[in-house]
């Protein structure tokens with residue numbers, strides 16, 4: 367959106383499309399910019415770049431930038447003819463002589479209109495701002511410390527909003543995309559400014575509620591150690607409030623932050639939960655229940671948003687953390703399929719979906735996909751038999767079964783031969799995972815799962 371502003375100010379025609387687009391591909395362009403985000407999407411990014419190589423006069427006129435190429439530039443350089451831009455566009459000249467610091471320009475909100483019918487961007491009517499860059503912390507699972515080494519102010523808020531109003535008119539909501547805004551010195555002034563700009567608690571515009579969304583999650587440890595921050599958040603119309611609960615060790619600070627915020631009147635939370643890093647299934651299970659217990663005790667609703675860790679140089683999403691098994695990760699994916707990745711705040715949902723005990727949790731995650739996805743349908747038709755057979759295995763055999771399932775997934779091309787060579791102890795239970803040796807997806811949900819990157823899908827490929 368900011369690159370569009372730069373070019374429109376020069377008098378250029380700008381169009382925005384998503385990925386490979388026939389209309390854009392069959393035209394000639396002076397420049398094409400391709401953005402990248404997740405490293406596991408780099409294969410698709412490379413295909414997209416290559417799809418446009420005849421749409422420009424020279425290969426160097428395709429510019430590829432963003433998070434993923436900054437973390438892993440060689441992936442694109444080795445596969446595509448293009449100009450790779452590493453790092454943020456926060457200095458003049460990064461897009462050629464005379465180009466300004468793109469990061470400081472007002473986003474061009476109008477470019478999203480072109481893809482509206484096919485893909486809506488939410489929220490539709492909001493200012494998108496970044497006030498700070500970098501972070502006070504250096505979490506090893508996070509790309510921020512590598513991408514933005516220094517923590518500090520990027521662009522004053524009032525200036526961004528004033529320019530956005532002048533160029534694109536007033537907006538209803540405010541989305542703040544900072545990594546860790548609460549850590550910045552002078553954060554009190556930023557909150558006063560948010561209030562002054564029309565986003566006080568309870569603010570309305572044209573009769574409708576206004577909201578402020580700190581969409582990268584707020585730092586629970588900072589709120590816990592500085593209760594004034596909870597008051598400050600309550601002084602503006604934050605909704606929803608998002609915290610990060612990335613590992614069980616921060617539980618005391620996380621719970622204290624939730625209590626402080628609940629006391630200030632916050633009732634709806636959407637909280638990010640990292641897993642598959644240095645944690646274990648036990649750690650995630652305990653965090654799910656910590657949320658369920660807080661819901662019950664405080665009468666609030668914390669919706670969990672589990673996020674699976676993928677290393678920063680991973681291009682296929684196959685990483686299995688040292689404390690995890692592939693089958694467990696797959697099981698979580700199956701549970702979350704029906705809820706679009708969210709964990710409902712309802713304790714009954716958590717009991718039913720994830721199990722009342724940790725042992726039950728591991729058992730659910732070990733089940734074949736369809737028994738997890740259609741739990742009630744298969745309860746007496748297959749799942750009960752599977753459960754009997756699974757519980758007949760001792761703990762070493764269970765681990766061996768999970769490893770075998772992982773191998774069958776990884777070496778999917780050899781799956782039929784491997785299935786034929788299975789140890790006797792697993793032949794019967796394996797029928798539940800690959801009935802009759804058939805590995806094809808059976809239902810739309812299974813198809814969807816098979817298409818989600820990591821996914822694995824049966825005979826559709828590794829994941």
Ligand code: SF4
Nearest residue numbers: 501503505508510545
């Ligand atoms: S606090 Fe958040 S943004 Fe900062 S390094 Fe850790 S995960 Fe990244």
